[in-house]
Amino acid sequence: MSTSQHNERVALVTGAASGIGRQVALQLALQEGARVYVADRDAAGAADAADAICQAGGRAQAVVVDLAEIANLPDALRAMTNTYGPPDIVVNNAGIARTIPAADYPVDHWNTTMAVNVTAPMLLIQHALPHMRKKGWGRIVNIASISGVRAGTGRLAYGTSKAALIALTRQFAIEVAESGVTVNAIAPGPIDTPMVRSVSGNGHQSSYADMIPMRRFGTPEDIAEAVLFLASARSDYITGHTLAVDGGFLASGVLVRNLFEPAPALAA
Structure with a gap:
């Protein structure tokens, strides 16, 4: 286990039972030495992820929380930090998505998506800020999406929520910058996770990969x-920024494969 810069710090990672969140929690604990809250609504998955970290020599505590239950979230956060201590690092990773035509999008799922993807991160940041300001140091990393930058078929609620999360990132960043707290976002491209597979379907992965200059899905x-970079001292002067980690997807614009290859000769 690492005894590096975060050895005395606490990190809270939401949606950490699987996929990106689980990997973030694992690396914060094992590479950076942080004590990590593995927060998820999936109790068994959170416990499994925390156990795996502990067995590998890290420090982790599973926390069961349903971010869709907005009315109960402030009390749940207070109870959690009263027991385990307030977080120095918050990674708002949890998110939900469904692919539904925009004209038919049901308002109940719209509201749930906004609650989990936007309102819950706001409440988590508000909860953590007094502690961070008191210490004069804090790192907040919001996991947005390229869907918050470019529209995607069927992603009305998800894309809109991620665009809102990017705006929320900038808003908090400018208001807390003087206190030593940085607030940044990451916009993943297509990443090979259970949620992405459920949304895109395995049959569509090759067509998605064709739109990525690196021609592969990303990994957790x-x-x-x-x-880890945005949570480190190496990023002290970076705040309010959204970093695309997407294999070049957002930069590609109109990507035409084989454009510069000679045209096949016409038959005589």
Whole structure:
């Protein structure tokens, strides 16, 4: 286990039972030495992730919390930090998505998506800020999406919520910058996680990969490395920024494969 810069710090990672969140929690604990809250609504998954970290020599505590239950969230956060201590690092990773045509999008799922993807991160940041300001140091990393920058078919609620999360990142960043707290976002491209597979379907992965200059899906490790950077002292002068970790997807614009290859000769 690392005894590096975060050895005396506490990190809270939401949606940490699987996928990106689990990898972020693992690397914060094992590479950076942080004590990590593994927060998720999936009690068994959170416990499994925390146990795996502890067995590998890290420090982790599973916390069961449903971010969709907005009315109960402030009390749940107070109870959690009264027991385990307030977080120095917050990674708002949890998110939900469904692919539904915009004209047919149901308002109940719209409201749930906004609660989990936007309102809950706001409440988590508000909860952590007094402690961070008192210490004069804090790191907040919001996991947004390229869907918050460019529209995608079927992503009305998800894309809108992630655009809002990017705006929320900038708003908090400018208001807390003088206190030693940085607030940044990461916009993952297509990442090979259970949620992405459920939304895109395995049959569509090759078509998605064709739109990515690196021609592959990203991995949870790709995102975790970016989180570790934004949570580190190396990023002291970076705040209010959204970092795309997407294999070049947002930069590509109109990407035409084989554009510069000679055209096939016409038959005589």
